[in-house]
Amino acid sequence: MKATEQGALPTDVYLSFVSSLYEYRQTLLIGMLSHVVTFSLVFAKTSDPFYLACCAAVIVIWLGRSVGMRRFDHVDRSALDFNGIRMWENRYNAGAVCATITLGSACGYSILVSRDAFAELACISVTLATMVSVVGRNYGSARAVVMLTFSACGPIVIGLLALLDGFMALLALLMVPFILTTWSMATGVREFLHKNVKAAREISTIAARFDVALNNMPHGLFMLDSGNRILVANRRACELLNLGDQARLKDCHLDAVLRYGVRHTFLEQDRAKQVLRQLDQLMKGVQSRALIPFSDDLFLEFSASRRAHGGVVLIFEDVTARVRAEKKILQMVRFDTLTGLPNRDYFADLVSNALSERTQAGPIGFMVLDVAEFKHVNDTKGHVVGDRLLCVIAERLKKVSIDTAIAARLMGDEFVLFFPNADNRDDLEDRMRAVHGQMRGSYNASGFTFNMSMSAGYVISSSSGFRLEDLQIKADLALFETKSRNKGGCTAFEAEMDALYLDRQKLKSDLREALDNDNLSVAYQPMFLPDGTRIECCEALARWTHRERGPVSPVVFIQLAEEMGVVSEITHIMLRQACRDCMTWPSHVAVSVNLSALDLRNSDIVAFITDTLTETGLDPARLHLEVTESCLLEEAVKVQTILQELRARGITIAIDDFGTGYSSLSYLDALPLDIIKIDRSFVRNIREDARRFKLLRGTVNLSRELGLKIVIEGVETEDQLALINEFKCADLVQGYVFAAPMPSFSIVDLCDTLAKKRPSTKRRRRTA
Known part of the structure; x- marks a missing residue:
């Protein structure tokens, strides 16, 4: 089946072809009038009533076709299926064939019956002229072209052949090419329009898709x-x-x-x-x-x-x-997420921009502010309250520095300020101290009121040759001096601080080298029975003899180790050496080793102590571990778990420097303790200070009620010892009244000496 046959056409294309049959209705009217006029003239020439009948037939057919076309106008074409379209095509073809049959019949009648030249010429002319409309009007229906051509030209051919004249027969044969040409022209028009309809459909589809894509x-x-x-x-x-x-x-x-x-x-x-x-x-x-x-x-x-x-x-x-x-990311990159202040990197950019705006060199200032005792806020109120307090502090810092300085949060509870503009050095120093003064005072956060002080260090320099790193180091040195000597104060950088800083850094490097080369040693201070007759335990104390400086105080190098984060290495050295040395002592003598807060942050300390005891063969009961109250302030639950695990292995747990922390009494019941070591501050002047001695006795009584063994530290005089023994305040005594720290071998000698003296001491007691 060809693409142009209606059965193979898409329904919408078929409908467009059939719809074309019902268009251009004025041509039907013109054709009807021309036919009526022609037949009227032939009637006038021949007086044959047949032609009047043809006039009437043409008019009736035209009226019928007009009615059909009007009905087609009211049809819902979108609802028509293929059969419905074919019905309307057939209706049209029926009317058209009636019209062409009338014309063809008139032509055959004029040739065979009338035999009038005018009648023949008029009828054949109007019929052949009508054939033009077959191409121009009826191309939409292939069946219509065939039927109209045959119904119009067939009677003419028959009439010419019926004359039995050779020339007329040749003329009849010449009608065949005319008919074929008409068919071909109609088919060509239909094919051309079919292609255009398809192209229009494709263009419409593409346009619709483009419009959908464009608008979506x-x-x-x-x-x-x-x-x-x-x-x-x-x-x-x-x-x-x-x-x-x-x-x-x-x-x-x-x-x-x-x-x-x-x-x-x-x-x-x-x-x-x-x-x-x-x-x-x-x-x-x-x-x-x-x-x-x-x-x-x-x-x-x-x-x-x-x-x-x-x-x-x-x-x-x-x-x-x-x-x-991007703005939010930039905000996050440039500003501290908690306080909203510039962070370290953006602060450096702001400082650089501020300096670039200066037209001439002049004094500039750099200050570091540290919130004093902020850690205590976190420990007692929690980090949420601590963070809120930092936000409130930052808000005040913004207000007091808005017209004078660039403020930023450095880290933790440290803030920095840069003062870019000043007329003279004295004026700048006054402004910096004024900011420090305004930052001290009370703050309200999360329903709590905090009276906070600020430790500050600052440096004043010239804007020429400015290096932010140098100023920050110098301000940090000044802040360190404030924390060391005048917590909550404000200290200006001095040249001597730089030398002290370099010296401190050199000492840190030497300590690192000493740890790597195992140059630390251990001294032991004995803990005696109150009567001094026997050593029960010895506290291991770290010692460092510098190759140039000589002995370095533990107060100095332990603090350096904490700053360097190597204090756990010292603990490991002390534990190994103490356990080895204890194995050389009499079996009743234990050794006591201090654990730092850093040691107790990691549960690996349990495995290390266990491995050390296994390696040295020391009985766990002979190992005492001392912890200070500062170890308990951070992650108290985790510390408690670690201590319980150590105690379960048979190790004795002691709390050292009792009475110097924030909430000493609360730990006595909460922690797995065996021994309480009362700080030397309770012993000082106990003979002269009755109040202090009552405090000591009260602490002792409370501890004994809890089943704790009591060690009193820092007993230095016979008078202090006598008072302690008189009221039975101690189970063990540690201090210079009996012995200073000594090497491991001296412990063995001292134990031997005491053992030799012990029998005579007993005889003297029986005699007495």
Whole structure:
């Protein structure tokens, strides 16, 4: 089946062909009138009533066809299926065939019956002229072309052949090419229109798809001609720019469109001009992309592509979310997330910018502020309250420094300030001390009131030859001096501090070397029975003899080790050596080793102690571990778990320097303790200070009620010892009254000496 046969056509194409049969109805009227006039003239010439009958038939047929066409106008064509379309095609063909049969019959009658030359010429002429409409009007139905051609030309051929004249027969044969040509022309028109209909369908489909794609793309689009008039604008463009119906924008100038936005309060007048300048640079190729802020809530990014024959395609998208995200990221990168103050890196940029704005050299200041006792707030109130307190402190810092300095949060509870402008050094120093003074005082956070002081260190320098790192080091040195000597005060940097800092750094390096080379040694201070007759335990004390400086105080190098984060290495050295040395002592003598807060932050200490005991063969009962109250302030639950695990292995747990912490009594019941070591501060002047002695006795009584063994530290005089023994305040005594710290071998000698003296001591007691 050919593509042009109605059965093979798509329904919509078939409908368009059949619909074409019912169009151009004025040609039917003209044809009817010409036929009526022709038949009337023939009747007038021949007086044959047959031709009047033909006139009547033509009129009746025309009326019937007109009624059918009007009915077709009222049909819902979208609801027609193939059979319905075929029905209307057949109705049309029926009327058309009736008309051509009438014409053909008139021609055959004139040839065979009338034999009048005028009648023959008139009828054949009007019939052949009608055949033109078969091509021009009825191409939409192949069956109509065949039927109309045969019904019109058939009677003429029959009439000519019936004359039995050779020439007439040849004339009849010549009608065959005419008929075939008519068919061919109608088929050609139909094929051509079929192709055009298909092409139109495809174009319509492509256009519809393009329109859907264009209007559903997330980007806005303007296609401009060479005069910047809008040829195409999609829906998204109108939504983004609040321009209303997109059809109204066609052929409008881009400037006018933006002015329309100005009139409708979308853009301010100056802003519209600025946007046009940016778009003009973009369209000229000066820029490849342009980010244009239309308002605080709308940022559009434009790109332009020049068309081959002039004009530009502008594509733009809403990047507001991206811009906001970038701003948020930039905020996070530049500012401290907790306090909102600039962070360290952005602070450096602000300082650099402030210095670049100076026109001449002058004094500048750098200050470091540290919140004194902030750790105590975290420990007692929790980190949430501590963070809120930092925010309140930061708010005050912003207010007091807004006109004088650039403030930032350095880390933790440390803040920094840079003072970029000052007339003279004295004025700058006054301003810096004024800021420090304003930062001290009471703060309200989370329903609590805190009276906070600030330790500060500052340095004043010249803006010429400025190096931020140098100023920060010097301010840190001044802050360290404040913390060491005048906590809560404000100290200016002095040249001597630099030398002390370098010396401290050198000492840290030497300590690191000493640890690597195992140059630390251990001394032991015995703990005696109150009567001094026997040593029960010895406390291991770290010692470091510097190759140049000589002995370095433990107070100094232990603090350095904590700053360096190597205090656990010292603990490991002490534990191994203490366990080895204890194995050389009498079996009743134990050894006591101090654990730092860093040791108790990691449960690996349990495995290390267990391995050390296994390695040295020391009985766990002979190992005492001393912890201070400062170890318990952070992660108290974790520390308690570690101590319980150690105690379960048979190790004795002691709390050292009892009475110097924040909440000593609460630990006596909460922790797995065996021994309480009362700090030397309770013993000092107990003979002269009755109140102090009562405090000592009260602590002893409380501890004994809890089943704890008592060791009193720092007993230095016979008078102190006598008073302690008189009231039975101690189970063990440690102090210079009996012995100073000594090497391991001296413990063995001292134990032997005491053992030799013990029998005579007992005899003297029996004699007495």
